[in-house]
Amino acid sequence: MPENLKLHYVVEEDDFTSAGAASGDVKKLLRQLGANPDVIRKVAISMYEGEINMVIHANGGVIDVEISPTRITMVLTDHGPGIPDVEAAMQEGFSTAPDRIRSLGFGAGMGLPNMKKYADTLKIDTVVGKGTTITMTVNMK
Amino acid sequence: MTEQTKFSHSVTLDVDKCMGCTTCIRHCPMEAIRVRDGKACITTERCIDCGECIRVCPHKAKQAVFDKWEDNAGRFKYRVALPAPTLYGQFNNLDDVDYVLTGLRRFGFDMVFEVSRAAEIISDYTRKLISTGGLVTPVISSACPAVVRLIRARFPHLCEHVLPIRAPIHLAAAIARREAMERSGLPSEDIGIFFISPCPAKMTDVKLPLGLEHTDVDCVLSISDIYKDLLKQMNKLTEPEMISRSGLLGIGWATSGGESAGLLEEKYLAADGIDQVIKVLEELEDEKLGDLEFIELNACPGGCVGGAAAVENPFVAKARIQMLRKYLPVSRNKFTERDMDELHMDWSFPLQYSPDAPLSENMTEAMQKMQRIEQIAATFPGLDCGACGAPSCRALAEDIVRGNANRTDCLFILKKRLEELFGEVRGGTAPPSPERTGGKKQ
Numbered sequence: 001m002p003e004n005l006k007l008h009y010v011v012e013e014d015d016f017t018s019a020g021a022a023s024g025d026v027k028k029l030l031r032q033l034g035a036n037p038d039v040i041r042k043v044a045i046s047m048y049e050g051e052i053n054m055v056i057h058a059n060g061g062v063i064d065v066e067i068s069p070t071r072i073t074m075v076l077t078d079h080g081p082g083i084p085d086v087e088a089a090m091q092e093g094f095s096t097a098p099d100r101i102r103s104l105g106f107g108a109g110m111g112l113p114n115m116k117k118y119a120d121t122l123k124i125d126t127v128v129g130k131g132t133t134i135t136m137t138v139n140m141k
Numbered sequence: 142m143t144e145q146t147k148f149s150h151s152v153t154l155d156v157d158k159c160m161g162c163t164t165c166i167r168h169c170p171m172e173a174i175r176v177r178d179g180k181a182c183i184t185t186e187r188c189i190d191c192g193e194c195i196r197v198c199p200h201k202a203k204q205a206v207f208d209k210w211e212d213n214a215g216r217f218k219y220r221v222a223l224p225a226p227t228l229y230g231q232f233n234n235l236d237d238v239d240y241v242l243t244g245l246r247r248f249g250f251d252m253v254f255e256v257s258r259a260a261e262i263i264s265d266y267t268r269k270l271i272s273t274g275g276l277v278t279p280v281i282s283s284a285c286p287a288v289v290r291l292i293r294a295r296f297p298h299l300c301e302h303v304l305p306i307r308a309p310i311h312l313a314a315a316i317a318r319r320e321a322m323e324r325s326g327l328p329s330e331d332i333g334i335f336f337i338s339p340c341p342a343k344m345t346d347v348k349l350p351l352g353l354e355h356t357d358v359d360c361v362l363s364i365s366d367i368y369k370d371l372l373k374q375m376n377k378l379t380e381p382e383m384i385s386r387s388g389l390l391g392i393g394w395a396t397s398g399g400e401s402a403g404l405l406e407e408k409y410l411a412a413d414g415i416d417q418v419i420k421v422l423e424e425l426e427d428e429k430l431g432d433l434e435f436i437e438l439n440a441c442p443g444g445c446v447g448g449a450a451a452v453e454n455p456f457v458a459k460a461r462i463q464m465l466r467k468y469l470p471v472s473r474n475k476f477t478e479r480d481m482d483e484l485h486m487d488w489s490f491p492l493q494y495s496p497d498a499p500l501s502e503n504m505t506e507a508m509q510k511m512q513r514i515e516q517i518a519a520t521f522p523g524l525d526c527g528a529c530g531a532p533s534c535r536a537l538a539e540d541i542v543r544g545n546a547n548r549t550d551c552l553f554i555l556k557k558r559l560e561e562l563f564g565e566v567r568g569g570t571a572p573p574s575p576e577r578t579g580g581k582k583q
Contacts, residue, residue: 016405017265020388020470028383048468103402104389104471105463 005067011051013060016101022063023047033067036141043072043138046119049111050076050134056097056106057081058132074119074136082128090116148348151205151341152190154181158202163527165194165203170291170415171497175540176530187497189294190345191287191415191440192449205341205449208360210367214249217333217359219325221317222250223310226257226387226395227339227445228364229465230458232372238392238465242384244375248367250335252321253384257391259313261474263306264390264403266486269476270306271404271434277301279410279425279433282400284308286346287440288418289492293351296422297494302436305352305488309394310336310343314357315484336361339395340441340448352488363450388473389466396459397444401437403472411437413444500542514538521551528552 007029009022027044047063054061058080066073083089089096090112097107116122119136126132161179166172173187174194181202183194195203214220222245229238242253270276281302283289292299307315314334321332336358338344344361393399397413410433412421418438424430441447443455451458480486500507514535521534529550531537540546549555 017261017388017390017472017475018470020468021473023468024470024473031383045468100405100407103398103407104393104405105466 007065007067009063009065011054011060011063013055013058016055019052019055020048023051026065030067030072039072039138039141042118042120043074046115046122046136046138047074047076049114050074050136052106053111054078054080056101061131068140070140072138072140074134074138076134076136077131078133079131082130082132083124083126084128086124086126148345149185150183150188150190151207151344151348152183152188152192152195153204153206154183155202155204156180158200160200160202162199163530164197164199166530166532167525167527168193168197169532170419171294172532172536173497174532175545176527184498187294189287189290189440190342191291192341193415193440195341195449205344205363207338207341207344207363207366207450208335210249210335210362213333213335213360218331219251219321219327220249220333220335221252221254221321222248223254223256223313223317223334223336223358225310225337225339225343225364225445226255226260226392226462227448227451227458228337229392230395230446230462231364231368231451231453232375232461235461235465237381238385238387239381239383240375240378241371243378243381244371245337246382246384247374247377248371252317252324254313254317254320255385255387255391256309256313256336257387257394258474259309259316259391260394260400261388261391261403261472262476262480263309263312263486264400264472265474265476266306266480267304268404270304271406276304279430279436280304281425282435282437283351284394284400284437285342285439285441285445286351287340287342287415288438289351290342291415291418291440292422293492293495294497296426297496298426299422300492300494302425303492305491306486307353307488308346308351310347310358311350311353311356312484312486318357319483333359335359337364337367338362338448339364339445339451341450342440343448352490352492354489364448365450365452368452386473387469388471389469390472391474392462392466392469395445395462397439398437399444401435404435406434408433409435409437411439413439413447414442415440510542513542517541517548520548520554522553524553526552 011022012018023044030040058078061078064075088094092113093109095107095109120139121137123135159180161176163176165181166174171187171189173184174181195205229241245253283304317334318332334357338361347356347358347361350356390403393402398411401409401411412418443459446458447455500510518535518538523534525533529537531540537546
């Protein structure tokens, strides 16, 4: 039984310009593995939104991705401020992103809603003042 | 290019198609065009290659001259394509930039280096320069060669505001040449760097670079010239190669506001369209824009996507580029200290004010000429009709003082003269001319 593929990414908050690199990497990898294009899309978008959130709000963190023949699991862990009101944050258009990155097209308030839409499962564990862990899975086709 | 034909401008006229309709003379921001003997003529000293005349000409007589692939491909053993990010917005149903880049490989290029990668390095470098201070604020972008030429010719106090670093094309060419030599093992003269351009201003900037002694770009092809054959190659592709290494910042440079967004700052202004650009520059000169840190100015509508050599409508292209940028990493290219030493990020010499059409070297003489211009202009009807071949009554007055025109070029003046002559020949008084309302007071 072959071992699952495990990937570990450190997402730095280094002036924002590295944001999106980790999810770009995973997308490339899945393409090379020959995964189903719909699956790639779901993973790429949900992981991207999670990674960007991590940079905008939490000063970075780590992302662990596990790829098995049946499923891709992504765990995004940060030690940021936590999400005070998860229900509000899940609303489309709700954003606490700073103005300076809106010119790049971010801060539309679609991050968490998109993660819910594209991932097959989404779990949010958050403690205000301590940090947030997001776990998402996408099933292989 | 032979020794005899010295390059001066990429904007030219196809004389056979020109109808002398005067549309272009009235839209040229530099008042560089005149209609003489029923054909438009561009004054070399004044033209900034903005391409506005190409955009407005109803008869397709105004054209931009570019290098041709057929004439230049054979000159080099190893050919590198430098696509401007505008190219990505020219195709329908495109969801992956790699189709364009792989298409370029099939078209005949050995290597492809995206200009957007250099743009990201420049954004990074610019952020560093702005944060360390030492730049005159507000900083004006130097990415649009037409705008820089406009500033050089008309705005002496703004020259020091222009960001004195290499535009993305030149940086991309330097990096690409270095990489091509490593990959191919060939010497520099066998490597051909081909920039694929959305506009004539960039063609001129390669032949006559601003701020640099020399550029690594060898040839400039226009997007419109290669479009058909490139599309053919792209349509044959099933699985593109993974060539792209740009993030959303670099690709965004193709649209107005994209370069500013790369600075991750709020206090910026981004304007496009040459008329609006001139208005902003005038306000800047009057020191009305003190709060801003960065000013992005694009001569073409929508930014580079509106270049005269692009194929698609600028706003359609802009929408496509926004879609292509979605879910891309923010930036994939960084500026390193090694780049500083090896690539000469800065201009070799500063931008020097160089008025395009001074009245005189001597202030007294210039003032005298100015007075004469005012006097002559006052005798014209002030309709700016263009019938004399000049864009305005004042421009005709200036042409007369410079010795390039006559008062009777103005049809109204000519008509009055003929009426007076007619009256003299007949031996009586001239027939009464109708009272003119409006126009300049006599």
